[in-house]
Every structure is written in structure tokens, then in C-alpha cells.
Amino acid sequence: MKRVYMDHAAATPVRKEVIEAMLPYFDEHFGNPSTVYDMGSKIKHVIEEQRAKVAKLVGAKAEEIIFTSSGAEANNLAVKGLALARQKKGKHIIISAVEHHSVLNSARFLERMDFEVTFLPVDEYGLVDPKRLSQAIRPETTLVSIMHANNEIGTIEPISELSTICRERGVVFHADAVATVGNIPVDVSELNVDLLSLSGVSLDAPKGVGALYFRDNLRLMPLIHGGIQERGRRGGTENVPAIVGLGNASELAAKELTDKANHVRELRNLLVAGIHERIEQVKHTGHPVKRLPGHASFCIEAIEGEALLFMLNQEGIYANTGSACASKALKTSPVLVAIGIRPDLAQGSIVFTLNSSNTVAEVEYVLEKLPLAVEKLRSFSPIWRKETAVTF
Secondary structure, eight states: OOOEEOBTTTOOOOOHHHHHHHGGGTTTTOOOTTSSSHHHHHHHHHHHHHHHHHHHHTTOOGGGEEEESOHHHHHHHHHHHHHHHTTTTOOEEEEETTOOHHHHHHHHHHHTTTOEEEEEOOOTTSOOOHHHHHHHOOTTEEEEEOOSBOTTTOBBOOHHHHHHHHHHTTOEEEEEOTTTBTTBOOOHHHHTOSEEEEEGGGGTOOSSOEEEEEOTTOOOOOSSOOSSGGGGTSOSOOOHHHHHHHHHHHHHHHHHHHHHHHHHHHHHHHHHHHHHHHSSSEEEOSOSSSBOTTEEEEEETTOOHHHHHHHHHHTTEEOBSSOTTTTTSSSOOHHHHHTTOOHHHHTTEEEEEOOTTOOHHHHHHHHHHHHHHHHHHHHHOSSOOGGGOOOO
16 A cells, blocks of 8 residues: 655654664663763763754754753743743743643643743734734743744744844743754744754654753753753753764754755645645635745544544555644644634644655645545535535
8 A cells, every 4th residue: 555654743754864873872882971981971972963963953052952852841841941940030921822732731830830821812824923922021021932833734933023022021032943943944043032942853863852952041940850961951861872863863954954845845835736626615724825844734624634534544644633742632723723713624624744755746646535535524424515615
């Protein structure tokens, strides 16, 4: 059976070059980087080399990169670690209504510790209005966290404009850039951010590794207490093979970024046009222009998203419905609710995220099989009436 994988926001295959770079650090170079003898000091040097590669990808200094176990941990460390470190200044933080669950649930955790959280609404495309942010900032506001791009609808936020507002008001700004690093150019100086999260998942690196850019003169309370690893900001022996994988993947991503973006954008446009041409009553979600180049997301009338995924799976097509972390929850996506999608239409969410490995032939295969699956599911639906369907 043909296999077409278009869920790269959830996971990417680790590149062969990256695997080969990692292998020696499982057995041959296995030393603990915190030890003083040469087996450890050599590994410590390797970690610093990888830190420099990750830093270069996002325009940071090497000493401003903290390695973590994932993008989710980087988000937790940024939101909780910064808020707790600055709580004497104030206990008010601001996040958008479309944040990843790792930011959203970190904010909810802080609420239980008597912090106050403002959830900024977004427009129909998922964009945060800079004026709303400016109005929401108070003297006791210590942190604003707005994601660079949404993994569910693909919209890219005006981060530099939002962060400038915060900088002028003395408020620290964090951006979850898991969806953007490796897909579009990301430079922490141009974005004017204080903290920025990234993950190996988006970079063809191993799962279970990520990083946090952390502006050098900030204070951050560790969430994992232990030794002096990561300059005392994250205890625990380093996952050296994964760090080597992230560093090498970052180096490859920096070289290939432009070609990758052009390739996936062309495929994305072909997919979007084909779906609108072949399937009636489909709403394209997210901003039509300010979006990730390889991201295409839709809500399909009178369809249940997971049922559609099961049917596509039978044809060897792999996509997603809503965010990867929320798809198993039997409730409407909070992102789609935030952009004003009706609950019944939101149930028909489907998301395609493309990578360099995808081809025109694969897009054509999806455009062949997807309309057939939609037609079959609609034939079972008690609510589908073509002549009374809403026009988007």
C-alpha cells in the first residue's frame, strides 16, 4: 500500500546524517560530561559545539541556549521559571487564547499559585491584535507568552510588533517557536524576544530533545533541581546523543531553509487549490498569507475529523485533526473555538503539514482519495444536506 505522511508537525523522521552523527555517543563516546577526566571533558566540548549550532540557527549566542527534553519542557521552563523568578515584581501574566497546551497548562498551574492570567482573544485568522496586548499590560505584568506560529491553523503572529510593546513596558516576552524553527527564518534579535522555545520534532531531529533561548541577563527559576548542568538552570545528566542530533539537524536546517520553504509552499498551494476544487463546503482555517509555508488546515462540513483520519489511514495517508496533543480529547479544539468556528464544523478539522520529503505525486494521491472519503462519510451523515449547506 502507498504511504503518504503529511503530519510533520507531530513528528518528523530523523535524517540519516543525523542518526550517523548520534551513533558514536551511545557506546564509543559515552562519558558523563560533568566528570573531570578526558572521557567527560571531551563530551562537554561536543555539547558546547552543538549549543553553538542551535544558537546560530536562531541568531543567538551559544551561552543563551538551554537544552531541554522537548519543546513542551522549554515552554514550561520559560513560563513557570520566569514567572516564579519575577513574582516579587508582580503576579500577572498574559498569553494568547491559541497557545499550545504546554503554555496554556503552565499558565493554569500558575493560577493555582495565585497568579492572575489574561487570555488574549484573537481574530478570525488567529492573530493577536497589538492594541489588545498593550491594553492588557498592567504595572504588575511580568511575562507575555505568544506563540510564533500556530501548529493547528498555521497562522504566523506579528511577534516583533508584540515584543516591542512589551520591551517598552518592561515586560519579558516569550515566544513558542516550535512550529517555526526549521520551517521559516527565525532570529531572536529581529523578533526582539527574551525567551524562545524550539523542538527537535520540527527539525528532523530525535524526539525528546528541545531547547530554550534565554536572554543572558534574565533570571530563571529551574524546574528540575540537580547539579550544575545547563549553568544551573536544568539539573540532570545531559542526553548527549539527542543533543548531538539536535545540533546536526539545526546545522542542516540552516543550510536548506530557503529551498525547503519554497518546495513545501508549492505543494501546499497545490493541495489547498485541489481541495477547494474537489470538495464542497470546506473552510480553510488560519491566515491565507501570514502562515507557515507547508501548512494546510481545513474544516469540512458534516464530517467527523477522526473518522476521516481513519479512512485516510486505510489508504496509507497520514494527517491530523486539530493539534497533535488535543486530537484524542473528545472536545472541540480551543484554537478553533477561539477563531470563531462553530462547534459542529470544528469537528471536521483536518490538518496537513508538509516537509521536504513530500512530492507532487503524493499531493495528487491525497487529492484523489480525500474527496472519496469525504463523500462516503457524508453519505452516512444525518446532517449533510447539500442543498442547505452553509456557503463559506
